[in-house]
Amino acid sequence: MRELMNEDGWELHGPLEGRTIGRVVESRADALPVGAIVFHRQAWRTHSIVTADGANVLPDFEGVPLSAHLSILGGTGLSAWVGLTRVARLQADETIFISAAAGGVGTAAGRIARLLGAGRIIGSTGSAAKAAHLTEHVGFDAAFDYHDGPIADRLREAAPDGLHVYLDNVGGEHLEAAIDVMRDYGRIAWCGAVAQYNTPLDPPPAPRNLYDVVGRSLRLEGFLVRNNLDARPELYDFLVPHLRSGAVVPDETIVDGFDRVVEAFLGVLTGANTGKMIVRIGD
Numbered sequence: 001m002r003e004l005m006n007e008d009g010w011e012l013h014g015p016l017e018g019r020t021i022g023r024v025v026e027s028r029a030d031a032l033p034v035g036a037i038v039f040h041r042q043a044w045r046t047h048s049i050v051t052a053d054g055a056n057v058l059p060d061f062e063g064v065p066l067s068a069h070l071s072i073l074g075g076t077g078l079s080a081w082v083g084l085t086r087v088a089r090l091q092a093d094e095t096i097f098i099s100a101a102a103g104g105v106g107t108a109a110g111r112i113a114r115l116l117g118a119g120r121i122i123g124s125t126g127s128a129a130k131a132a133h134l135t136e137h138v139g140f141d142a143a144f145d146y147h148d149g150p151i152a153d154r155l156r157e158a159a160p161d162g163l164h165v166y167l168d169n170v171g172g173e174h175l176e177a178a179i180d181v182m183r184d185y186g187r188i189a190w191c192g193a194v195a196q197y198n199t200p201l202d203p204p205p206a207p208r209n210l211y212d213v214v215g216r217s218l219r220l221e222g223f224l225v226r227n228n229l230d231a232r233p234e235l236y237d238f239l240v241p242h243l244r245s246g247a248v249v250p251d252e253t254i255v256d257g258f259d260r261v262v263e264a265f266l267g268v269l270t271g272a273n274t275g276k277m278i279v280r281i282g283d
């Protein structure tokens with residue numbers, strides 16, 4: 001969303017789009033009956049007019065909180081799933097590093113990696129409190145505050161035998177550090193680059209060690225979740241039983257009130273959230 005603002009993606013003074021869940025209050029479409037709970041992309045509005053093509057009735061997974069469809073079962077969790085399974089092809093017992101680990105994609109990736117049998121899961125985040133949250137509540141084996149000295153040094157301490165996989169949500173120095181610490185034939189799934197969204201005219205330098213990708217036979221592959229929407233049934237099959245049993249809890253920061261939507265959005269760019277940032281404007 002932040003990137004679209006750099007790229008003339010949105011009309012000035014128009015309401016912004018985004019992912020949302022709502023209840024149908026009035027309908028002329030048989031596919032969207034009144035009362036149905038739907039997912040659509042016309043957020044930053046209290047009420048939206050959608051077409052039957054532009055909204056999906058959400059599956060009713062009894063025992064799973066609705067908000068999960070915006071977090072670990074939504075595009076956020078799907079990004080983590082695709083990055084780990086399709087792009088990085090994480091294997092049991094492997095060591096994985098996840099950046100922006102306390103955010104929406106990061107927490108989902110940590111939980112999914114654990115369920116996939118990862119050996120050691122390491123995360124970076126913006127404060128000591130969030131790092132402690134990751135190890136105490138999300139199932140990470142180690143986590144560090146990326147303000148705390150060179151990232152490559154923190155990573156080497158946390159992964160003395162090197163990394164098999166890196167899920168990159170940050171870019172810049174994080175990516176350079178991960179390349180430094182990757183094992184031969186390691187795989188990097190590049191999901192995002194939050195370190196550069198606010199400074200589009202002055203992005204951090206590309207990793208200076210990029211050529212190590214050749215020397216150590218690494219694979220660095222970017223991906224977009226929207227090109228992998230066919231993976232959603234896999235994600236549902238994999239996660240819904242764990243959500244129902246309570247073994248997995250969606251990680252979310254809930255902000256109440258439509259008038260706080262801008263504050264919530266800006267908060268994602270400064271680390272105000274743990275897990276997916278969600279604005280709640282109704283019950």
Ligand SMILES: NC(=O)c1ccc[n+]([C@@H]2O[C@H](COP(=O)([O-])OP(=O)(O)OC[C@H]3O[C@@H](n4cnc5c(N)ncnc54)[C@H](OP(=O)(O)O)[C@@H]3O)[C@@H](O)[C@H]2O)c1
Nearest residue numbers: 100103104105125126169191192193194195223224225271
């Ligand atoms: N490829 C795709 O299709 C796809 C789909 C969804 C999301 N994404 C990308 O995935 C990443 C995570 O998205 P999300 O929606 O789950 O957001 P998020 O992780 O919930 O929020 C972003 C987090 O990034 C951290 N951050 C902010 N500025 C930073 C900086 N300069 N350096 C390091 N960390 C910083 C903040 O936490 P700290 O306190 O830890 O700093 C913040 O909580 C983003 O880069 C996003 O663009 C890609």
